[in-house]
Amino acid sequence: MTDTTENQEPSRRDFLYITTAVFGATGAASVAWPLIDQLNPSASVSALSSIEADISSIPEGGSLKVAWRGKPIFIRRRTKEEIEIAEKEDSLDLPHPEKDLDRVKNKEWLVVVGVCTHLGCIPIADSGDFGGWFCPCHGSHYDISGRIRKGPAPTNLEVPPYEFVNENIIKIG
Amino acid sequence: MNHDYQYTPKNGFSKWLDKRLPLMRFADENLLSFPTPKNLNYFYTFGFILTMCLVTQIITGIVLAMHYVPNTTLAFDSIEHIMRDVNYGWLIRYTHSNGASMFFLAVFIHMFRGLYYGSYKEPREIIWILGVVIFLLMIITGFMGYVLPWGQMSFWGATVITNLVATIPIIGEPVLTLLLGGYSVDNPTLNRFFSLHYLLPFVIFGVVILHIWALHVTGNNNPTGIEVKDSKDTISFHPYYTVKDLFAYIVFLLMFCYFIFYNPNILGHPDNYIEADPMLTPAHIVPEWYLLPFYAILRAVPDKLMGVLLMFGSIVVLFFLPWLDTMKVKSARYRPLYKIFFILFVISCLLLGYLGAKAPEGIYLFLSRVSTIYYFAFFLVIMPVLSRIEKPLPMPIGISNPALNNTVYDSGGGVASGTPSYAMDSK
Numbered sequence: 163m164t165d166t167t168e169n170q171e172p173s174r175r176d177f178l179y180i181t182t183a184v185f186g187a188t189g190a191a192s193v194a195w196p197l198i199d200q201l202n203p204s205a206s207v208s209a210l211s212s213i214e215a216d217i218s219s220i221p222e223g224g225s226l227k228v229a230w231r232g233k234p235i236f237i238r239r240r241t242k243e244e245i246e247i248a249e250k251e252d253s254l255d256l257p258h259p260e261k262d263l264d265r266v267k268n269k270e271w272l273v274v275v276g277v278c279t280h281l282g283c284i285p286i287a288d289s290g291d292f293g294g295w296f297c298p299c300h301g302s303h304y305d306i307s308g309r310i311r312k313g314p315a316p317t318n319l320e321v322p323p324y325e326f327v328n329e330n331i332i333k334i335g
Numbered sequence: 336m337n338h339d340y341q342y343t344p345k346n347g348f349s350k351w352l353d354k355r356l357p358l359m360r361f362a363d364e365n366l367l368s369f370p371t372p373k374n375l376n377y378f379y380t381f382g383f384i385l386t387m388c389l390v391t392q393i394i395t396g397i398v399l400a401m402h403y404v405p406n407t408t409l410a411f412d413s414i415e416h417i418m419r420d421v422n423y424g425w426l427i428r429y430t431h432s433n434g435a436s437m438f439f440l441a442v443f444i445h446m447f448r449g450l451y452y453g454s455y456k457e458p459r460e461i462i463w464i465l466g467v468v469i470f471l472l473m474i475i476t477g478f479m480g481y482v483l484p485w486g487q488m489s490f491w492g493a494t495v496i497t498n499l500v501a502t503i504p505i506i507g508e509p510v511l512t513l514l515l516g517g518y519s520v521d522n523p524t525l526n527r528f529f530s531l532h533y534l535l536p537f538v539i540f541g542v543v544i545l546h547i548w549a550l551h552v553t554g555n556n557n558p559t560g561i562e563v564k565d566s567k568d569t570i571s572f573h574p575y576y577t578v579k580d581l582f583a584y585i586v587f588l589l590m591f592c593y594f595i596f597y598n599p600n601i602l603g604h605p606d607n608y609i610e611a612d613p614m615l616t617p618a619h620i621v622p623e624w625y626l627l628p629f630y631a632i633l634r635a636v637p638d639k640l641m642g643v644l645l646m647f648g649s650i651v652v653l654f655f656l657p658w659l660d661t662m663k664v665k666s667a668r669y670r671p672l673y674k675i676f677f678i679l680f681v682i683s684c685l686l687l688g689y690l691g692a693k694a695p696e697g698i699y700l701f702l703s704r705v706s707t708i709y710y711f712a713f714f715l716v717i718m719p720v721l722s723r724i725e726k727p728l729p730m731p732i733g734i735s736n737p738a739l740n741n742t743v744y745d746s747g748g749g750v751a752s753g754t755p756s757y758a759m760d761s762k
Binding site: 198201202203204207227229231232233234280281282283284286297298299300301314315316 | 491494495497498499501512513514516517518519520521523527613614615616617618619620634637638639642694695696
């Protein structure tokens with residue numbers, strides 16, 4: 163390579179170097195991927211991604227906690243007053259603005275993932291300054307629509323995908 | 336450093352071996368005749384103590400793994416099986432669990448020592464950086480180990496800490512799922528934490544070897560911060576420091592034994608003797624005591640992502656220490672201003688540890704914010720500013736020569752032998 167000039171044609175050897183490097187890198191990546199992807203949820207974990215809950219026994223103002231994907235789901239049958247308050251507070255300056263109506267499929271039933279959006283603790287029902295939930299770990303307050311009102315949590319409690327199978331059964335997931 | 340001494344094989348076998356594998360030469364040069372500054376105090380024994388801590392953790396850990404089952408349905412019971420049924424299982428487990436606390440206690444003292452005597456400064460930057468790497472690995476290993484008993488604190492500690500990952504924009508959620516092997520902390524998480532908890536101590540061991548190797552290239556710093564000039568400044572590692580280290584280790588062991596035999600659960604949390612319940616969060620989630628300062632920093636910030644960044648930043652900033660503090664004078668002995676700020680820094684770290692265990696509200700929140708600000712200001716503002724403005728005290732000419740050196744030397748200027756080869760702060 164002593165007489166290399168700027169505009170010299172790439173040699174056969176350059177081609178071989180590049181081809182070898184590309185093959186090597188592709189090979190390494192294809193071996194690495196199974197080793198990385200095995201960390202992702204296995205088929206058995208993914209299979210448990212939908213459950214059904216019987217809500218016929220919940221009284222007005224009562225709630226039910228069911229497990230979905232290893233996380234609790236809060237199903238709350240709200241009273242008329244609670245719905246009124248939640249709707250009235252739509253107009254307040256909320257940290258994560260969402261209308262109560264956009265968070266429910268049926269005003270009476272609030273279905274949310276019971277995991278604090280801060281760092282994943284489970285909030286306690288019927289406590290906090292806003293009549294909803296309070297997370298004991300780092301002090302986040304949620305209202306009766308599951309919206310964050312005060313504390314470090316950045317977003318409202320997540321609403322999972324769900325549907326009413328009939329008037330007694332909710333299918334989550 | 337002292338290079339007057341040369342290893343010479345005594346008998347036929349050691350001569351034969353020395354030509355093929357100079358193991359004895361290596362041991363002699365690094366463990367026996369290694370020239371060490373003669374003025375090291377007891378703060379310099381923690382390197383040895385830490386090595387012994389690592390060995391203790393590895394031995395007890397390997398034994399515990401023979402009886403522990405990394406499965407969510409069996410993990411908690413297998414710990415009780417170790418505590419009640421396995422012969423001396425209680426002793427081995429208490430040694431391992433309290434050993435982690437002793438390990439961190441020793442490493443904190445070791446790090447504060449380095450900070451006080453300026454052991455991170457040229458030419459020891461790599462030693463310091465490798466030390467921070469070890470510290471980071473220790474935190475990860477300790478955290479994963481705490482998850483294994485599968486008690487309430489194990490589970491919820493794991494949930495809170497892994498959720499920190501989810502704060503990273505865009506890639507956070509998929510990375511969290513990848514980390515957990517599911518949508519929440521569960522069996523796949525426990526399994527991989529066990530696997531990594533077993534692996535990482537050996538990685539730490541490897542980095543420790545690099546740490547000591549780098550130390551043996553530059554030689555020890557010492558309480559004066561003045562570099563060794565000739566063999567008058569040093570003594571051989573054996574017997575002087577082997578004995579000093581052993582004595583310090585025995586005193587350290589006495590304290591260790593107090594915890595193992597008389598108060599084995601004082602450093603843990605009683606909730607971890609309740610089996611993990613994914614549907615019920617304990618009223619107060621607290622990490623192990625040695626992570627409390629970092630937890631306090633996390634909670635001091637009202638913004639989630641900023642809190643996480645500052646918490647990691649509090650360790651990352653340590654990597655840059657050699658370039659934040661550019662003062663040539665190493666030891667705080669001759670830096671009256673740095674000494675005051677250093678003491679305040681130690682206080683702020685202890686205060687953060689105290690506040691990490693308190694609810695983040697009212698006066699506690701205020702104090703953790705003040706301490707967090709001081710923590711970062713110490714590294715990012717005070718150190719660079721002091722490097723420019725501080726006037727060090729007159730220093731002795733050398734380790735063996737207490738006469739004060741009143742001459743002000745230029746940084747790196749040609750100075751006659753027998754006098755300090757660096758500046759007494761030139762500007």
